[in-house]
Amino acid sequence: MSNIEIAIAVIVVMTLVGLMFGIVLAFANKKFYIEINPLIHIVEDILPKGQCGACGYAGCMAYAEAVVINPDVEPNLCVPGKAPVAKLVAELTGKAAAAVEPKVAFVKCAGSKSKAKKAYEYKGVGDCQAASLLQGGPKGCKHGCIGFGTCVKNCPFDAMTMSDEGLPVIDNKKCTGCGKCKTVCPKDVIELVPIGIHVALNCNSIDKGVITRKLCTVGCIGCGICVKNCPHGAIKIQSNLAVVDCEVCVSVCNETTCLYKCPTGAIKNSINEIEKIDKPSTVAAKAVNNNTLSN
Amino acid sequence: MGHYLTLLASNIVVNNFVLTRFLGLCIFFGVSKSLNASIGMGMAVTSVMTLSSMLAWVIYHFVLMPFHLTFLTTAVFVLLIASFVQLLEMIIKKHAPTLYNMWGIYLLLIATNCIVFGVPLINVENNYSFLESTVAAIGAGLGFALAIVLMASLREKLRLADVPKALQGLGIAFILAGMLSLAFLGFSGMISV
Numbered sequence: 001m002s003n004i005e006i007a008i009a010v011i012v013v014m015t016l017v018g019l020m021f022g023i024v025l026a027f028a029n030k031k032f033y034i035e036i037n038p039l040i041h042i043v044e045d046i047l048p049k050g051q052c053g054a055c056g057y058a059g060c061m062a063y064a065e066a067v068v069i070n071p072d073v074e075p076n077l078c079v080p081g082k083a084p085v086a087k088l089v090a091e092l093t094g095k096a097a098a099a100v101e102p103k104v105a106f107v108k109c110a111g112s113k114s115k116a117k118k119a120y121e122y123k124g125v126g127d128c129q130a131a132s133l134l135q136g137g138p139k140g141c142k143h144g145c146i147g148f149g150t151c152v153k154n155c156p157f158d159a160m161t162m163s164d165e166g167l168p169v170i171d172n173k174k175c176t177g178c179g180k181c182k183t184v185c186p187k188d189v190i191e192l193v194p195i196g197i198h199v200a201l202n203c204n205s206i207d208k209g210v211i212t213r214k215l216c217t218v219g220c221i222g223c224g225i226c227v228k229n230c231p232h233g234a235i236k237i238q239s240n241l242a243v244v245d246c247e248v249c250v251s252v253c254n255e256t257t258c259l260y261k262c263p264t265g266a267i268k269n270s271i272n273e274i275e276k277i278d279k280p281s282t283v284a285a286k287a288v289n290n291n292t293l294s295n
Numbered sequence: 296m297g298h299y300l301t302l303l304a305s306n307i308v309v310n311n312f313v314l315t316r317f318l319g320l321c322i323f324f325g326v327s328k329s330l331n332a333s334i335g336m337g338m339a340v341t342s343v344m345t346l347s348s349m350l351a352w353v354i355y356h357f358v359l360m361p362f363h364l365t366f367l368t369t370a371v372f373v374l375l376i377a378s379f380v381q382l383l384e385m386i387i388k389k390h391a392p393t394l395y396n397m398w399g400i401y402l403l404l405i406a407t408n409c410i411v412f413g414v415p416l417i418n419v420e421n422n423y424s425f426l427e428s429t430v431a432a433i434g435a436g437l438g439f440a441l442a443i444v445l446m447a448s449l450r451e452k453l454r455l456a457d458v459p460k461a462l463q464g465l466g467i468a469f470i471l472a473g474m475l476s477l478a479f480l481g482f483s484g485m486i487s488v
Contacts (some may be wrong), residue, residue: 013364017354017371021378028382032389130455 039092040068046088047078050156052178054079067093079103080157080176103177103192105159105170109145110202110266112165116141116216132186140215143205145189151181197249199259203266206239213264220266226258242267299430305486306434312410313442314472314479319410323443324468326401333447337440339401341433343383344414347376348432351415352425372415380406410439445475 044064055077057063067073067089075095076086082102090096122131122138128150136142147166159174160181168181172195182190189204201220205212209221222240234248235258244267258267312318319340326336351372359365384402388395405411414435418428449471458467 009362009364010367013358013362013367014370014374017358018374021374025378025381028385032385034389125455125457127455133455 037068040064043068043089043092046081046085046092048080048085048176050080050176050178052080052156052176052180054176054178054180067095071095080178082176102195104172104175104195105151105177105179105181106191106193106200107145107168107170107189108191108200108202108204109143109167109187109189110218111139111141111144111216112163112167113147114165115218116144117214129184129186137187141205141207141212141219143187143189143207144203144216144219146187150184150186151190154180154184156180194246197244197246199244199249199267201242201244201267203241206241208240212240218265221264223263225261225263226267229257229261231257299426301486302427302430303434303437306431307438307441308479309482309484309486311438311442311479312414312435313439314476315483316413317476318413319408319439320472322404322408322410323439323446323472324465326404327443327446327450327468330444330447330451332401333443334440336401336404337436337443340405340408340411340439341436343376343380343402343405344411344436344439345429345432346383347379347411348415348418349425349429350379351375352419352423352428355419368416368419372412376412376415377406380411410435442475442479446472449475 040061041064044061047060047064049060051059053059055063057066057077063073063077067075067077075090075093078085078089081089117140118138119135119140120138122134124130124134126148128137128146128148131137131146131148137146139146145167147162147168149160149162149168151168152160152162156178157174157176159171159176161169161171163169168190177192179192182188182192187204191200193200202218203212203216203220205216205219207215207219209223212219212221220241222237222242224237224242226235226242227237230253232248232253234245234253236243236245306312310316313320313323322336322340327333354371354375355365355368359367359371380402384395387402414432415428418431421431423431446468450468453467453471462470
């Protein structure tokens, strides 16, 4: 074959092969075409796109797809979006909107550097999950905050900072209650509490009172004084810890008696901060709280 | 039968495409950060490589050979694999949505990857029969899956290790890959095909 013949053969073969693949692909595109509901994209646009996963789906797109396609998926699962987003999603998908209970993250530990004893000096990766692998962390108390700020690093909304005392501080105005910090915390020391709760327990230790006392000056020793002093029965002692029933505490209680009776100060009114956000349900509570403070 | 088993074993371990021939290194480092992703990637590569290797053999022997155009192999194979991966993506999206959700992003990543391209090319250069080339491609894919799963498991452990600052991330990954490769080179010469 001469050079020209080869060149012609190359052009012909390549064109034919290319054309063949092209036709097959064009044909396949028609045959295997999948219609995507345009509503999915609209719903996705409404979501806050923090990709936090608080809804239980892999990301905002996955939730948008699920909420449009599956009639059983609730429209109010987006925690950061709160009520406005839930309402819009409900309208778009034609589902009944249920209220989103606004929540914020709360650190159940007050064992700062000066208050909690150390068990050993940790010199490893500055990460709570790594530190907790070494005998449950450098603190004497094996249930408290380790203080390396894994939660702070993982907060998608910049709502957390690390205090000088080695405890995470939550900016309640920025916190959307997505619960990402709760997931990454190896000690499960972060809890999501409803906005408007009066008191919360600043301790996570299930050790017996004697041990807790030795390790930390502000730990809950499970004495039960708060239980006796709560007029609404909102507090119970469970495994050496006072557990506050959030629902009763938010809706019924106005006194916060337990707060002043706690001998170690483990029950705290640190929720004061939360109440600064003006939520209709908490305005009354706020007024009462201000009165008690001025008295 | 024995011959095919030898070929399979040789491509999985002895002539592992990633660790002894250094093909497919970009996805090897790119997708080996988590074990789950690496398993999905390994499966996607294995299936794409097997199917495209079979197709490539057919095109090579029934189109390129009769017209004496074997010098066009590279160009035709690029075309073949790129369009085949697209086709596969459409078919999987339509008929196996669960599989698509698992593979989705990886499928297109490997459209023009060197290992997916290299294996069919090496197969035709070795004058393998259709069956041989299929078995060799399955072996190469499983070898890739083995390498990337090993690497991902190591890197998951590494996340908690105290790595010197200068070596964090890819640096230590390269060193690890080198050590893995050394270990795999220990097999060399055990099976000659």
